[in-house]
Structures are given as C-alpha cells and as structure tokens.
Amino acid sequence: MSKQQGYTNYNIPKEKAIILAVFLGKLKVTAFEEQLRELNFLIQTGGGDTIKTFTQSRANIHPKWYLGQGKVEEIAHYIQEKKIDLVVSNDDLSPAQIRNLESLFKIKIIDRSGIILHIFANNARTNRAKIQVELAQNQYLLPRLTRLWTHLSKQKGGIGMKGPGETEIETDRRVIRDKIARLKKKLQTVDKQANTQRKWRQKQTRISLVGYTNVGKSSLMNLLTKSDVFAQNKLFATLDSTTRKIFWENENPIKAPYQLLMSDTVGFIRKLPHGLIESFKSTLDEVLESDLLLHMVDISNDFFEDQMKVVLNTLHEIGMGEKPIITVFNKIDNFKPSATSEDIFEDTSIKSIEQFKDLWISKEISPSVFISVKTKEGLDDLITTIKHQLDQLTKAQ
Numbered sequence: 001m002s003k004q005q006g007y008t009n010y011n012i013p014k015e016k017a018i019i020l021a022v023f024l025g026k027l028k029v030t031a032f033e034e035q036l037r038e039l040n041f042l043i044q045t046g047g048g049d050t051i052k053t054f055t056q057s058r059a060n061i062h063p064k065w066y067l068g069q070g071k072v073e074e075i076a077h078y079i080q081e082k083k084i085d086l087v088v089s090n091d092d093l094s095p096a097q098i099r100n101l102e103s104l105f106k107i108k109i110i111d112r113s114g115i116i117l118h119i120f121a122n123n124a125r126t127n128r129a130k131i132q133v134e135l136a137q138n139q140y141l142l143p144r145l146t147r148l149w150t151h152l153s154k155q156k157g158g159i160g161m162k163g164p165g166e167t168e169i170e171t172d173r174r175v176i177r178d179k180i181a182r183l184k185k186k187l188q189t190v191d192k193q194a195n196t197q198r199k200w201r202q203k204q205t206r207i208s209l210v211g212y213t214n215v216g217k218s219s220l221m222n223l224l225t226k227s228d229v230f231a232q233n234k235l236f237a238t239l240d241s242t243t244r245k246i247f248w249e250n251e252n253p254i255k256a257p258y259q260l261l262m263s264d265t266v267g268f269i270r271k272l273p274h275g276l277i278e279s280f281k282s283t284l285d286e287v288l289e290s291d292l293l294l295h296m297v298d299i300s301n302d303f304f305e306d307q308m309k310v311v312l313n314t315l316h317e318i319g320m321g322e323k324p325i326i327t328v329f330n331k332i333d334n335f336k337p338s339a340t341s342e343d344i345f346e347d348t349s350i351k352s353i354e355q356f357k358d359l360w361i362s363k364e365i366s367p368s369v370f371i372s373v374k375t376k377e378g379l380d381d382l383i384t385t386i387k388h389q390l391d392q393l394t395k396a397q
C-alpha cells in the first residue's frame with residue numbers, strides 16, 4: 001500500500017446506520033437485494049455499520065416521506081430506541097424529502113449519492129482529485145442544506161460532514177456559492193497543467209483500464225507495470241488516474257513498435273452522482289485519449305452483467321462509447337457457475353468457466369480474455385490479445 005493513500009479513519013468509532021429502501025417491483029428481487037448489498041458495502045467503506053434495513057414494496061416513491069407515513073413513524077421509534085446516528089436511503093431523495101425526514105428523525109439523512117461523495121472525499125489524495133470531489137460535494141449540498149445539517153456540522157464530523165482532507169463542510173449558502181466558483185477556476189488551472197503533462201505521452205500507445213469499482217483494475221495495473229497503486233477490498237480505492245509503462249515478458253518493457261502505457265482510473269458504479277461524473281471528466285481525459293480500453297469485469301460477482309451495462313452506459317455518457325475495447329473477465333479463480341445469469345445465454349445453465357468462455361466468445365461481442373490477477377492465470381493471453389488488437393488498429397489507420 002502506498003503510504004500516501006492509506007486510510008486515516010481507522011480509530012473513529014463506526015456510526016450506526018440504518019438503510020431505507022423502496023422496492024418498486026420493476027426490478028427482480030435478486031437485483032434489488034444486490035443493490036442493498038452494494039449500499040451496505042458503500043456504508044461500510046464510508047465508515048458506518050448497518051444495523052438494520054427497512055424495505056417497503058410500493059407502487060410509487062412517497063413524494064413527502066420516501067416510504068409510507070406509517071413506516072416512517074415506526075422507523076422514527078426505532079432510531080430513538082437504538083440510538084442510530086445515520087439514515088441512508090437507497091434512492092436519491094429530493095431536498096424536501098430530506099427536510100421532512102430530518103425533522104422527524106432528528107438525525108442525519110444521506111442518500112446513495114451522499115455516501116458515494118463521502119467515500120470520494122475520504123479517498124481523494126491528489127490535489128486534483130481533492131478539488132474535483134470538493135466541487136461535486138458543494139454542488140450536491142447547496143440545494144440540500146437544512147437547519148439540522150448546519151447544527152450537526154457544528155457539533156461533530158462523521159459521514160457526510162467532511163470535505164476532502166480534514167476540512168469541515170461549509171454550511172452557509174453564500175459561502176458555498178463563492179466556493180463553487182473558486183473551485184471551478186482552480187480546477188481549470190490544474191487541468192491545464194495536466195494537459196501539458198499528457199502531451200509528452202501523445203506519441204506513445206496508451207491503454208486505459210476501465211470498469212466497475214472493486215473489479216481488480218489497480219491490482220492488474222500493479223502486476224503489469226510493477227507499480228504500487230493502492231488496491232484494496234474497498235469501493236473507490238482509486239480516484240485519480242495513474243499512468244505507467246507496461247512491463248511483461250522477462251520483466252522488460254514491451255519492445256517497439258509499441259511503447260505501451262497503461263492508465264488506471266476511477267471505477268464506476270450504478271447511479272454515480274451526476275456532479276461527480278462532471279467533475280471527473282477531466283481525469284477521464286486520460287481514457288479519452290487512449291488507443292484501447294480494457295474493460296475489466298469481476299466475473300465472481302453474481303451481477304457482473306449489470307455492472308458491465310453500467311460501465312458501458314457511463315462510457316457512452318462521457319463520449320467514449322466508440323473506443324476499441326477488450327473485455328477482461330477477472331477473478332476467474334473465484335468463478336461460481338451460479339454467477340452467470342440467464343440474461344445472456346437464455347436457457348443454458350453454465351457449469352464451468354470453460355463453458356462460459358466458449359459461449360461468450362461465440363457471441364463475439366468484443367475480444368475477450370479470462371484472467372485471474374490473483375493466480376496470474378491468463379495474463380500471457382491478455383498481453384497477446386492487447387498486441388493483436390493494437391496491430392489491427394495500426395493496420396486500420
């Protein structure tokens with residue numbers, strides 16, 4: 001672990017959190033459960049401990065309370081009885097819903113975007129990432145400021161109350177507006193510097209790792225570039241992109257005609273707050289200028305197909321939908337046959353990774369490789385496929 005990127009919050013007692021979630025019936029139950037598992041993981045990564053999850057099946061989200069009024073009153077009792085610190089909702093709440101729930105619960109309410117922003121604020125290490133996160137945080141906060149929030153932030157820190165580093169979140173609207181303007185200017189200056197840095201790389205062939213959060217991008221980066229990027233079983237361990245030379249084949253850099261550079265980038269997640277995508281666009285320029293994308297997928301996750309869709313949609317949204325892609329299925333050491341859903345292969349029940357490979361490759365969606373960074377299986381194949389793809393691209397030019 002690089003010292004610079006170590007987490008600092010180990011000694012702070014965990015905040016007791018509860019989750020509120022509406023089940024709208026449009027999703028499959030298993031997909032809803034996966035959302036809750038992921039939200040739980042987000043809370044844990046952010047330094048909280050989920051004590052209980054309250055769910056309710058409804059036709060619509062309640063405009064005033066998110067859940068039904070009776071349920072909300074029951075939750076208010078629970079909060080008081082169990083001395084809960086934090087309420088996290090699975091869906092993004094309107095400023096009015098936050099105000100109403102806060103006035104009843106009298107504790108912090110954070111939605112999914114709020115937790116994601118909090119994790120980003122905790123994990124931002126480089127100057128650029130800090131500015132980007134702080135900007136997104138302030139933009140998110142501006143319409144949501146409540147009197148309780150102002151009151152709480154004066155009392156103590158905790159989830160959602162801190163900006164990047166140790167700075168307390170500002171709760172005065174006017175000051176926040178000024179801050180947003182200042183951060184935007186600052187970001188422009190930093191982006192300009194980064195652009196100059198990127199120029200020297202322009203003649204080299206570049207590959208970017210993209211994918212859902214926690215799929216193993218930084219682990220692969222470390223292995224192939226002999227570097228020490230922070231990789232851990234936490235969400236959004238990486239925020240800023242890092243670019244290094246690829247070393248493989250007897251530990252020498254891959255020889256001409258390519259000087260291969262690889263960039264590791266921020267991971268994606270479903271419902272990534274829009275402000276964050278906006279702020280991180282400049283970091284993702286690295287990806288925009290790369291010749292080839294490695295879309296890394298965690299094949300051991302039951303919902304890897306959903307995760308793939310989120311990544312491809314996000315890439316589209318930021319204007320990178322047309323880049324050549326190699327799909328890299330990682331964690332094959334942990335492949336569970338049950339993980340493959342019937343979505344891709346309809347009635348076929350998948351019994352082994354071999355069978356999955358054959359079926360997937362026969363679909364020829366994009367070139368794909370199956371690897372395990374943990375056991376190093378499939379890495380030679382990955383390098384060969386990368387070279388082959390780059391050859392094809394050069395020929396096509």
Ligand SMILES: Nc1nc2c(ncn2[C@@H]2O[C@H](COP(=O)(O)OP(=O)(O)OP(=O)(O)O)[C@@H](O)[C@H]2O)c(=O)[nH]1
Nearest residue numbers: 214215216217218219231232236237238267373374
């Ligand atoms: N079983 C198994 N675990 C792996 C493999 N590759 C990575 N991991 C684990 O997956 C977790 C996430 O790895 P990272 O490399 O940090 O993932 P990332 O995609 O960079 O994640 P973020 O930067 O947080 O978006 C770590 O605990 C790794 O040890 C693999 O091939 N098999």
Ligand SMILES: [Mg+2]
Nearest residue numbers: 217218237238
């Ligand atoms: Mg990473």
